[in-house]
Each structure stands twice: as structure tokens, then as C-alpha cells.
Amino acid sequence: MSELFPDYHASWETEQHRELRKHAAEFFRKESTPNQERWAKQHMVDREFWNKLGAAGLLGVDLPEEYGGLAGDFGLSAVIAEELALAHDASSGWIVHSPIAAHYVNTYADDEQRARWMPGVISGELVLAIAMTEPGTGSDLQAVKTTAVREGDHYVINGSKTFISNGTHCDLLVVVAKTDPSKGAAGVSLIVAETKDLPGFERGRVLEKVGQHGQDTRELFFSDMRVPVTNLLGAQEGLGFYQLMEQLARERLIIASVCAGMAEAAVLEALKYTREREAFGRPLVKFQHTRFELAELKAEVLSIKTTVDYCIQQYIDGKNDPATASMAKLIAADKSCDVVDRCVQFFGGYGYMMEYPIARAYAAARVNKIYGGTSEIMKEIISRSL
Numbered sequence: 001m002s003e004l005f006p007d008y009h010a011s012w013e014t015e016q017h018r019e020l021r022k023h024a025a026e027f028f029r030k031e032s033t034p035n036q037e038r039w040a041k042q043h044m045v046d047r048e049f050w051n052k053l054g055a056a057g058l059l060g061v062d063l064p065e066e067y068g069g070l071a072g073d074f075g076l077s078a079v080i081a082e083e084l085a086l087a088h089d090a091s092s093g094w095i096v097h098s099p100i101a102a103h104y105v106n107t108y109a110d111d112e113q114r115a116r117w118m119p120g121v122i123s124g125e126l127v128l129a130i131a132m133t134e135p136g137t138g139s140d141l142q143a144v145k146t147t148a149v150r151e152g153d154h155y156v157i158n159g160s161k162t163f164i165s166n167g168t169h170c171d172l173l174v175v176v177a178k179t180d181p182s183k184g185a186a187g188v189s190l191i192v193a194e195t196k197d198l199p200g201f202e203r204g205r206v207l208e209k210v211g212q213h214g215q216d217t218r219e220l221f222f223s224d225m226r227v228p229v230t231n232l233l234g235a236q237e238g239l240g241f242y243q244l245m246e247q248l249a250r251e252r253l254i255i256a257s258v259c260a261g262m263a264e265a266a267v268l269e270a271l272k273y274t275r276e277r278e279a280f281g282r283p284l285v286k287f288q289h290t291r292f293e294l295a296e297l298k299a300e301v302l303s304i305k306t307t308v309d310y311c312i313q314q315y316i317d318g319k320n321d322p323a324t325a326s327m328a329k330l331i332a333a334d335k336s337c338d339v340v341d342r343c344v345q346f347f348g349g350y351g352y353m354m355e356y357p358i359a360r361a362y363a364a365a366r367v368n369k370i371y372g373g374t375s376e377i378m379k380e381i382i383s384r385s386l
Contacts, residue, residue: 010309028087039091039214054124067118078257085261088357090364091214093166101128108233129170131161148177167218188240190233200225211363249325259332266343323385330378333368
């Protein structure tokens, strides 16, 4: 239940979603919120946090029961994403692991691969990351330079990746590589690297980001890294670009869900602070300008939530429409950044101090306009539907 809108329910929300929301909220406020400053200093969550997520049933909620999942719909992941944001989490790589990378494996792996990997992915024993972005390529995934050359029963992989979330903890890494560089998009493949004691696999520096300091975002390097041919995702080589395009709607919708949660969390923090903080002999909330600003921000949050929920309903109904998912991310990312920025203003100088959740949200929110496809890419995709 939304604290800001207690009577609001998304069209897709069922009793199962509401129960999971309550459970996730309690878990994150106990296991995540108190650790944010410590995780930021160590640039990663505790490895045990992944096992706790699995034990709490918060990994793979829309994955098959036979591997330990709940076999639910996308709405279950959206609920968890919102609650992560409402708990002021800026450290967890959950959105990369569970609603994104795990679905590449579950959707395109064969039965043997799924049986080998999915139980560990859902229990938290195996942490997932996906290696798309390279130092010289961003949204143009056809231009990746990492190569995977087949030698007998192995691919020999060479190249480098950057901005890789879960780069420190990842046990399984979905690598985007060219198996045939001469074919452009048709030469891209997805190959799963099992990173433990893997020769040729190197974790580079932890990247110093503007925000999300508790996330283990790293550079990765592959130097003659040998991965079994049996770790290819899909029936044949060259399907990777199309697999990526097919799953991007999920990625954009889950980021949009995080944005909705971040915006609501920021307004709730602002409401709490303006009721407690006094200036000129009275609480800030008693000033007309404060109330009008808060009123507008509350309306903005509702507009984000309803847009995102409409797009999630479309996805649940089987309408995997790139333009609709892009609309959700565009609106949610842009508006949530504005909401968080305006909420900082209520705090004065304290809003600029990283010990305050609003400051961490301010630093973390900006990347939502960049990763998962920039806002400019979202506009390009939407324009194609006109």
C-alpha cells in the first residue's frame, strides 16, 4: 500500500502483490536501510545480503517454481523494485540480477543450463551480472568489440566491459560478444561465463560514481577467457542482438518502477522534514509556499505512478511494446529526477549532506535518465510509433 496514496491500487495489483509488498517493505527496512552508509563506504553490499534475499523469497519471483521461483507475473518484480526505492536503497544490484539478467538465462537457456544455474540464481548462491556496455560503445549494442572465437569445445573471449553492476559479486556473467564480427547485429551472441577461478577473467577497478556508491559497479576484462561452447544462450550463434531487444522492455519497466518509488520516497521525506523543522517560529509546512510546492509534488508522483502502472498492465497483458515501455522510462526517469531535486530544497544545507537519505536519492536519481537506454534513445523509440 502506498503511504502517500493509501487508497491507490494499480489495475494489475492483486492480493499476492499486496502481500509481497508488505513482506518486501519489512525485509528492506530491516536488512537494507540501516546498512546504506556502510555499504557506500565499502562500495558493495555484503555478499550475505544476496543469500538473505534468496531466503526471503525476493529473487526470481516471476520465475518457474521448479527452480524455487514463485512463477508470478512481472508485477511481483515491480512491487519489489518500488519497495527497494521506498527503503532508500541505493546499493543493491537486485534489479540487474532478478528481473533482468535472470530472465535472459531462463528465457534462452536450454533445460540443462536452466537446471544447472537457476536454483542458485533464485537462492542467491549465484549472483548475476550482464556485460553489455564497453568503453567505446553505449546504447549501440551492434558495435560491441568483444569477440568470442570458437576453438574446439570453447569460446575464447577477448575484450573489456564497463559500468557493470554486480561486478564484484557476480558468479555468472552474461557476456555480449561478437561470434562473427562480419555480420553486424546478426553476429552478436550471449554467452554465460562462470567466473569462479576462471582464467582470463579480471575484475577491474570499482568505478567512482556520482551516486549509488554502495553498488559494486566495475570494469571487467577478458584476455583469452575460455568458456565452454555449451554456455551459449540460444539454439545457435548470432541471436544475441535479438535476445537483447526482446528483453529491453522488462529492463525499462523495472527502472521506471524504481523511479516511481524514488519519487514517492522523496516526497515522504520532505513531508516528514517540513513538519518537524521550524523556521521563524513555526514548522516549514505551515508556510503557504511549502504547502503549494508539496501539493504539486504529490500530484507529480501520482502522474508517475499511473503512467508506469498503465505500461506494466500492458506488459502483463502480453503487449511487449517497446514504445510503451520507453514512455514509462522516459516519464518516470525525467519526472522523478525533478521531484527529488525539488524535495532537496526543503532541507536547505542538510539536503546536500550524504548522511541524509534525500541527498543519496539526489545523487542516485540522475542515472535513471542514462542507464537502460538514455532518455534520448527513449524518445527515438517512441517517435517510431508515431
